[in-house]
Amino acid sequence: KTIIRSAGLKTPPYILIKSTNDIKRPKLRLPVFMKPVAEGTGKGVDETSRVETMKQFNATAKKLLVKYRQPVLVEEYLPGREFTVAVLGTGKKARALGTMEIKVKPDAPAKDYSFQVKELCEQFVDYLPMERGNLRKKVENLAVQAHVLLECRDVSRVDIRLDANNEPNFLEINPLPGLHPTHSDLPMIATQEGLQYTSLIEKLLTSACERYGLT
Known part of the structure; x- marks a missing residue:
């Protein structure tokens, strides 16, 4: 996020809480979103992650520090729609394959895309192809810029959320996204874009072979 922000790309304001000594009123606007800095698949994200008050902030920070033994990432909460973008290629050849919207249903056990919600995604999440238009172009352009800036190779999956504006x-960004044919986001995006699973794998292998001069 530091690299992304220094390059002038939009990312929500954030801080890191490294120990209980860092738990104090953040220079961020509430609500904020809190999660372990080095986990994946929604681990550490639950119904307490979206924080509205300082009492909640203190409790969530302490809980995450104790349970996960790593810094806590705190970001200003973005109220808009959430997307994940599949990016294929390396450097100048990087292109967005497609974009999928993630919509958590109202009856889900958490308001946000938490670990529990992900585990029960068939019941609590709608995965929808993003409509084409200017907004999708902006979303995918940001994803490709991040992929290239962070020097990802062959493939990545980039999470994007809209702010109040x-x-x-x-x-x-996930530089090593899951490849389960029906459960992982990357193959799901490929399917939505009409790309068969075997063709997706072929594209990844072709990109890697090109980097090593094996084509």
């Missing part, structure tokens, strides 16, 4: 913001 409907502007795309970078949340995080």
Whole structure:
């Protein structure tokens, strides 16, 4: 996120809490979103992650520090739609394959895309192809810029969320996204874009072979 922000790309304001000594009123606007800095698959994200008050802030920070033994990432909460973008290629050849919107249903056990919600995604999440248009172009352009800036190779999956002004913001990037044919986001995006699973794998291998001069 430091690299993303220094390059002038939009990402929500954030701080890191490294120990209980760092727990004090943040120079961020509430609500904020809190999670362990080095986990994946929604680990550490639950119904307490979206924080509205300082009492909640203190309790959530202490809980995460104790349980996960790593810094806590605190970001200003973005109220808009959430997307994940599949990016293929390396450097100048990087292109967005497609974008999928993630919509957590109202009856889900958490308001946000938490670990529990992900585990029960068939019941609590709608995965929808993003409509084409200017907004999608902005979302995918941000994702590709992040992929290239962070020197990802062959493939990545970039999480984007809209702020209160409907502007795309970078949340995080997965440089080694899951490849389960029906459960992982990357193959799901490929399917939505009409690309068969075997063709997706072929594209990844072709990109890697090109980097090593094996084509």
